[in-house]
Amino acid sequence: MSQRQVLQVFEQYQKARTQFVQMVAELATRPQNIETLQNAGVMSLLRPLLLDVVPTIQQTAALALGRLANYNDELAEAVVKGDILPQLVYSLAEQNRFYKKAAAFVLRAVGKHSPQLAQAIIDCGALDTLVICLEDFDPGVKEAAAWALGYIARHNAELSQAVVDAGAVPLLVLCIQEPEIALRRIAASALSDISKHSPELAQTVVDAGATAHLAQMILNPDAKLKRQILSALSQIAKHSIDLAEMVVEAEIFPVVLTCLKDKDEYVKKNASTLIREIAKHTPELSQLIVNAGGVAAVIDCIGSCKGNIRLPGIMMLGYVAAHSANLAMVVIISKGVPQLSVCLSEEPEDHIKAAGAWALGQIGKHTPEHARAVAVTNTLPVLLSLYMSTESSEDLQVKSKKAIKSILQKCTYLPALEPFLYDAPPNILKHVIGQFSKVLPHDSKARRLFVTSGGLKKLQEIKAEPGSLLQEYINIINNCYPEEIVRYYSPGYSETLLQRVDSYQPLTN
Amino acid sequence: MGKNGTRRAEAMATLARLQARSTILEHQYYFRNSVVDVFRKKENDAAVKIQSWFRGCQVRAYIRYLHRVAIIIQKWWRSYLGRQHYQLIVKLAYYTMKMNLYNAMAVRIQKRWRGYKVRKYCFNYYYLKEYLRAVSEANDAIREALDEFADMQEREEKKATLEREEKKRDYQARKMHYLLSTKQIPGIYNSPFRKDPDPWELRLQKAKPLTRQRPRVTQEHSVSLSDWLACRSARSFPQSEVLPPIDRKQCQGPFRDITEVLEQRYRPLEPTLRVAEPINELKEAREEFRRQEWMRNVNDKMFLPFSSYHKNKKYIPSMHSSSKYGPDSYGCQHFRDENPKKWICDKDFQTVLPSFDLFSKYGKSYSKAGQIV
Numbered sequence: 021m022s023q024r025q026v027l028q029v030f031e032q033y034q035k036a037r038t039q040f041v042q043m044v045a046e047l048a049t050r051p052q053n054i055e056t057l058q059n060a061g062v063m064s065l066l067r068p069l070l071l072d073v074v075p076t077i078q079q080t081a082a083l084a085l086g087r088l089a090n091y092n093d094e095l096a097e098a099v100v101k102g103d104i105l106p107q108l109v110y111s112l113a114e115q116n117r118f119y120k121k122a123a124a125f126v127l128r129a130v131g132k133h134s135p136q137l138a139q140a141i142i143d144c145g146a147l148d149t150l151v152i153c154l155e156d157f158d159p160g161v162k163e164a165a166a167w168a169l170g171y172i173a174r175h176n177a178e179l180s181q182a183v184v185d186a187g188a189v190p191l192l193v194l195c196i197q198e199p200e201i202a203l204r205r206i207a208a209s210a211l212s213d214i215s216k217h218s219p220e221l222a223q224t225v226v227d228a229g230a231t232a233h234l235a236q237m238i239l240n241p242d243a244k245l246k247r248q249i250l251s252a253l254s255q256i257a258k259h260s261i262d263l264a265e266m267v268v269e270a271e272i273f274p275v276v277l278t279c280l281k282d283k284d285e286y287v288k289k290n291a292s293t294l295i296r297e298i299a300k301h302t303p304e305l306s307q308l309i310v311n312a313g314g315v316a317a318v319i320d321c322i323g324s325c326k327g328n329i330r331l332p333g334i335m336m337l338g339y340v341a342a343h344s345a346n347l348a349m350v351v352i353i354s355k356g357v358p359q360l361s362v363c364l365s366e367e368p369e370d371h372i373k374a375a376g377a378w379a380l381g382q383i384g385k386h387t388p389e390h391a392r393a394v395a396v397t398n399t400l401p402v403l404l405s406l407y408m409s410t411e412s413s414e415d416l417q418v419k420s421k422k423a424i425k426s427i428l429q430k431c432t433y434l435p436a437l438e439p440f441l442y443d444a445p446p447n448i449l450k451h452v453i454g455q456f457s458k459v460l461p462h463d464s465k466a467r468r469l470f471v472t473s474g475g476l477k478k479l480q481e482i483k484a485e486p487g488s489l490l491q492e493y494i495n496i497i498n499n500c501y502p503e504e505i506v507r508y509y510s511p512g513y514s515e516t517l518l519q520r521v522d523s524y525q526p527l528t529n
Numbered sequence: 530m531g532k533n534g535t536r537r538a539e540a541m542a543t544l545a546r547l548q549a550r551s552t553i554l555e556h557q558y559y560f561r562n563s564v565v566d567v568f569r570k571k572e573n574d575a576a577v578k579i580q581s582w583f584r585g586c587q588v589r590a591y592i593r594y595l596h597r598v599a600i601i602i603q604k605w606w607r608s609y610l611g612r613q614h615y616q617l618i619v620k621l622a623y624y625t626m627k628m629n630l631y632n633a634m635a636v637r638i639q640k641r642w643r644g645y646k647v648r649k650y651c652f653n654y655y656y657l658k659e660y661l662r663a664v665s666e667a668n669d670a671i672r673e674a675l676d677e678f679a680d681m682q683e684r685e686e687k688k689a690t691l692e693r694e695e696k697k698r699d700y701q702a703r704k705m706h707y708l709l710s711t712k713q714i715p716g717i718y719n720s721p722f723r724k725d726p727d728p729w730e731l732r733l734q735k736a737k738p739l740t741r742q743r744p745r746v747t748q749e750h751s752v753s754l755s756d757w758l759a760c761r762s763a764r765s766f767p768q769s770e771v772l773p774p775i776d777r778k779q780c781q782g783p784f785r786d787i788t789e790v791l792e793q794r795y796r797p798l799e800p801t802l803r804v805a806e807p808i809n810e811l812k813e814a815r816e817e818f819r820r821q822e823w824m825r826n827v828n829d830k831m832f833l834p835f836s837s838y839h840k841n842k843k844y845i846p847s848m849h850s851s852s853k854y855g856p857d858s859y860g861c862q863h864f865r866d867e868n869p870k871k872w873i874c875d876k877d878f879q880t881v882l883p884s885f886d887l888f889s890k891y892g893k894s895y896s897k898a899g900q901i902v
């Protein structure tokens with residue numbers, strides 16, 4: 021045997037391994053192959069290949085594993101149970117950048133499925149090596165590591181805390197300052213995932229100085245980066261007043277309003293979410309947004325998009341209006357009410373309608389002037405129909421009922437109330453008639469109008485239990501009119517008149 | 530006494546006379562009384578009447594008097610009372626007037642104060658109005674600004690797409706440059722039957738013909754990193770060059786063993802001493818030395834004598850020396866007499882050592898016979 025023949029055996033073996041790994045990696049991209057691969061015992065075959073002498077084979081094996089684990093949580097669990105993770109973590113620290121990337125990809129694919137799997141990754145001690153990878157020179161490695169960390173942190177507060185304790189946050193903040201857009205994107209999303217769980221975690225992110233860097237990038241032309249940036253800022257701002265103020269102090273206004281005009285729908289959504297999260301805390305923060313012209317921008321944004329993108333904007337208007345009468349007035353003069361009523365009538369989904377109804381209720385609940393502004397846009401019948409409709413969800417019914425009630429209790433604009441006399445259920449009718457009983461004793465024109473429009477007639481037809489609140493209101497209204505008119509309009513009056521004709525004896529001489 | 534006597538006489542006389550007359554008087558008295566008796570009742574009635582009238586008048590006058598007096602008294606009393614009452618009324622009126630004034634003033638003060646307080650602490654309608662106006666103005670401004678921003682973005686995007694299309698068209702023109710019309714053959718875009726050539730013709734005229742592309746050397750890691758991380762393509766995994774080629778077959782023919790050839794092919798560079806070392810080593814070493822010296826130098830300027838005394842002193846040359854004072858170039862710059870006119874070039878000759886190829890390549894290269902020499 022010559023040396024050449026001996027070598028040939030090795031070459032063939034190496035070639036076969038390479039081919040096998042590459043084929044498996046390629047097959048793993050198609051979902052329909054996965055089950056077959058699993059049944060063929062691909063896991064146990066791939067595991068030794070992770071420790072192969074040839075780096076390419078190692079990398080491709082890791083890639084194949086990652087793709088398999090990415091597919092579903094069962095396979096991810098199989099990866100964990102196969103004790104593959106410690107090998108990966110061990111070699112993550114040692115190998116070249118391509119291998120690091122592949123290993124981080126496997127960790128990411130495993131960790132994304134469930135908190136338990138993410139915990140398993142942490143138990144292997146992967147966090148420290150991933151954090152070290154964040155300091156790598158290669159942006160690709162950094163990106164993969166940041167991605168894996170973000171996927172681990174997104175499950176719950178404990179996992180996030182573990183990521184934070186590993187010291188990832190300052191490095192992620194450094195990563196968002198890198199020139200590569202993809203890395204920035206992933207780092208911002210990881211920061212968003214970390215800060216979304218609790219105020220303490222968000223505070224750590226803020227303490228690392230993330231807000232200033234994030235706020236600087238709002239004007240970046242890349243839409244996907246903007247999405248992540250805005251989402252991270254809103255996740256930070258949502259927890260407490262202090263954090264919201266920190267975000268505001270990074271001078272995001274009025275720059276963030278330009279994002280409301282963006283072409284990308286999700287940028288719009290995240291920008292409105294950010295504004296909502298800031299506005300919901302205090303009247304002062306809402307005031308700040310109002311002064312920056314945020315309400316007008318949000319209203320325009322609501323008008324320019326559809327569906328779920330609108331939802332945060334609608335809620336933001338509700339939050340602003342809920343704080344005080346003046347802020348609600350600002351929403352009204354910014355032409356928010358017509359926009360909301362348009363949303364209420366044209367949106368197909370119940371939860372958006374519910375948000376719209378809630379926001380309208382918050383706007384109209386303050387003073388008669390507010391209620392009038394809401395009633396003038398002819399929103400009340402729409403709310404009533406939503407409340408009465410059997411197709412509406414329970415939440416929508418409750419919200420629209422609350423909105424109707426709170427608006428009606430302040431409304432003195434009688435033309436809007438009149439239709440309610442005819443088609444409202446008794447529990448709402450009570451409030452309507454209550455409003456009439458408050459207005460009519462003091463307004464002669466309205467009294468006259470009430471008679472001519474047939475309201476009084478309708479009122480007499482209402483059957484109220486004696487002694488109830490409704491009966492009391494009816495009595496108050498009846499007392500505003502001469503008795504003949506009341507009797508004239510009460511049902512059965514014509515019969516009594518006819519009876520009198522019957523019983524009348526004409527005088528004969 | 531005479532006088533008394535007379536008087537007495539007179540009284541006596543008178544008495545006598547009266548006594549004489551008393552009878553007559555008696556008669557007369559009786560007579561007269563009897564005459565009077567007839568009228569006595571009438572007269573008495575008349576007298577009574579007169580008296581009653583008179584007395585009536587008298588009493589009436591008295592009463593009238595009393596009345597008058599009473600009226601006067603009453604008048605004064607009443608006027609007194611009236612004045613007193615009037616005083617009271619005036620006082621009261623003055624008081625009420627004063628109070629009204631005070632109240633009015635208090636109302637004014639309260640009005641101002643309450644207005645101020647409410648406006649300051651509770652609710653200021655005009656401020657609200659002003660604020661709402663300002664907010665709507667700000668809203669208009671921000672709407673305008675945002676519209677402008679969106680317009681700008683759109684314009685930029687449009688410009689970018691136009692540029693991209695333009696580039697594409699240019700590339701197309703370069704590719705189709707062979708369709709350009711010539712003097713002899715009108716190209717397809719320059720039909721002789723049309724008045725104006727097609728715009729493409731002009732574009733083709735401007736374009737530079739595309740040269741044939743050389744097959745580009747495939748880069749090691751041409752696939753972007755994010756691409757394979759996202760696992761979009763199965764082929765995106767980077768290939769390492771460390772692996773030696775496996776499927777190289779032995780070529781047919783009288784060739785050397787492939788490992789030997791490969792060894793020769795991938796043998797690292799082994800330059801000879803002469804190639805490895807620079808030719809102007811000495812110069813460089815000097816330069817290096819100078820640089821080192823300069824680096825270690827504390828002061829760039831040479832130390833000069835602090836006194837300038839010697840500068841003012843004129844040099845007195847020796848009487849025996851005929852030459853001018855000054856440094857002579859002989860011995861430092863040249864050693865022999867020189868005649869620059871006879872030089873063929875300005876530079877000195879560089880000394881270059883001849884090479885000994887034979888020795889440096891010995892045992893490492895092939896001869897013509899294919900054997901290692």
